[in-house]
Amino acid sequence: MEKRVLITGAAGFLGSHLCDKFIADGCHVIAMDNLITGTLKNLEHLLPNAAFEFYHHDVTKYIHIPGQLDYILHFASPASPVDYLKIPIQTLKVGAMGTHNCLGLAKDKKARILVASTSEVYGDPLVHPQNEEYWGNVNPVGPRGVYDEAKRYMESLTMAYHNFHGVDTRIVRIFNTYGPRMRLNDGRALPAFIGQALKGEDLTVFGDGTQTRSFCFVSDLIEGVYKLLLSDYCLPVNIGNPDEVSLLTFANEILHLTGNKVKIAYLPLPVDDPRKRQPDITKARNLLNWEPVVSREEGLKRTYEYFKHLYSEKGWS
Known part of the structure; x- marks a missing residue:
């Protein structure tokens, strides 16, 4: 049977490239986005594909997906300072309530879930380069705190579901990524x-x-995320270009x-x-046999x- 994959934030920069990757891999892709920062233009080439569905939905609301699900990739979130300074409450809600709903769905469907964290969990780092064991230097009440802390909470909640409910989880910490489908007014x-x-x-x-x-081209990032999803490692992994x-x-x-x-x-x-900002990608190299090539x-x-x-x-x- 073909794998069924839910991708949240699917109309965004990274989400749309993930949709391409899983469609090319022969999966049935359910793309979900409320279009608050994403655009359907990123997905219009996939809309005629019978293996592709689009759900216009806010993940902070209850998520219902009929049928089986094999994988969930939770990429819904504003990711640019321009966005999360403009919509701070929504940014916190998608990291908290959105992640909670996705993890609950993964538990119900017995699906593997990968959540998209960020290098911003390291804040303004006192350790360089940043490895996954570094706990970070984040100002929780500063203007960037709404994004940083939403992602830090996302990681904690994900590990709680893994440890308490036995949900099959993966956590990727994404460093600066660039490439086609970035928004002109992205602000980065x-x-x-x-x-x-x-x-x-x-x-x-x-x-x-x-x-x-440290800038990573989008095709490299997507390949790293894909390899992490298919690995058996549940703790955070840096994916980026050193x-x-x-x-x-x-x-x-x-x-x-x-x-x-x-x-x-x-x-x-x-x-x-x-x-x-520089990732230590030793774990990605050793565990996933991954490193950037572009x-x-x-x-x-x-x-x-x-x-x-x-x-x-x-x-x-």
Whole structure:
């Protein structure tokens, strides 16, 4: 029998790529999204497929899925500061109530569930690079706390269901990911830089630009998530690219890629903005035989072509 897979947050950046992956693998995919930050445009190529269903539903409400379920991938959540600063309550609810509903469904269906956590559980880290045993440095009452703590609670709740109810669980901690289907108004560094360059605007770097990020191309991330789902490891696993780069260097790479002759403008650093971000992927390498294969140079080229097409579609130069 074909596997039946529920993917929440399916109309988002990562969720839609997961739908593609499982459809290509011969699964029946039930995609769920309330479209608060996602868009059906990311899924329209799958809608004619008989192995694909779309449920317009908010996971913080009771979830009913008829029939068997083999896997649940809980990816529903605002993931950009632009979003979770605008809708903080919804962000907390999807991490708490949404996760509770998904775990309850997994328990009822005897399905394996993978929940999407984040490198933000490490906060502004005092350990570098960040490994899964590090507990983090998070300000629970700061502006980013609604996202950070929602994900930390998600992990705790997931392990409680695993330990108390015996639910078959997986936890992925996702580091900065980029690629086609990111939103133009996402607010994160890569779409912001490329969008500004395409419009001939100065690239805005926060602080002095020495803060670092580690960018993983989306196809690598999806492969890591897939391998973790099929593994037998229940504790959190970092999935990301350990190739660390400062945001100032990254901005200059975007300028070189686009060929635009604009400047870099500096703005004040946001509250609680992490100064360092680099995954220790030793567990992923050893447990999953996974590591990223797409270089930043290649990934940026693919992503730039996607954004150029979007700008062309909208009539922008």
